[in-house]
Amino acid sequence: MRRRALYKYFSEHELAEAFLDGKVLFRSLSYFRDYEDKKVRQDQNEGTAIFRPEGGLIVNNLTQGKTFTLPAGHAFESTVKLDEIFVFCLSRSFTDEIRERFQAVSCVEIVNTRIFCMRVEAALPAQATFPGPPGRTRIGRPVEYYQETESGNPRWALPEVIATSKLERYAWQDEFRLVFSVTHALQFERVVNRIVSGDSSKAQDAGEHRCYLVDIGSLRDICRLHEF
DSSP states (O other): OOOOOEEEEESSHHHHHHHHTTEEEEEEHHHHHSOOSTTSSOOTTTTEEEEOOTTOEEEEETTTTEEEEEOTTEEEEEEOOTTTOEEEEEESOOOHHHHHHTTOSEEEEESOHHHHHHHHHHHSOTTOBOSSSTTOOOSEEEOEEEOTTOOSOGGGGOHHHHTTEEEGGGGGGOEEEEEEBSSSTTSTTOSEEEEEESOOOOOOOGGGOOEEEEEOOOOTTSEEEEEO
16 A cells, blocks of 8 residues: 655745755754744644643642542643754645645655654664654654543653644644654653643743754655645
8 A cells, every 4th residue: 555645834935955965854843832923833832732721721639538620611731841842843635725824935845754753763862762652663754633621531641642732723734744753752741730720822932942953865766746
């Protein structure tokens, strides 16, 4: 069965050519939290899993042995180490909507996803870690879209799942992400949990922004360039 292609949209032709030459620029999750583009790519909840039930948040106080419900609007949030997890964002769709909303002038179609991911993994340092269970990790996975009211999901304890999850309003992007870390940021429960009320937007912090340029050699043998 033919593997599904991936698409990388670019707002400058020069950036598309650099990618075809093998320059893959990863950004930390904190960069996309603060990205200034009127919430097209920007996601103020990037790297944070949110559970905000419609009927109010049920809290179990284990110390006092009590259970109570906070008013509607309260949410449980779980946030990863935003500056230690790096992502490279692509799409599984080639559409006019994505092209227009990203203001793209070029798009590179990656026709062999498996080889692309293998080349990126091979170019990263030996200590790099990827999502997945031990012995079955892989750098790439599709983004899962969810609603704040969803319950029963262990997402809150899994940094790798949080890093590849976004709220339903971003589903039009049909995103596929490459994810890695060179610290322990992807390990189980490497998160900060909190209960919030109302809007919990985080303050921007450019000091948390990190980038990681990976040079994997020419990709022109497994890619096609589309010009708009």
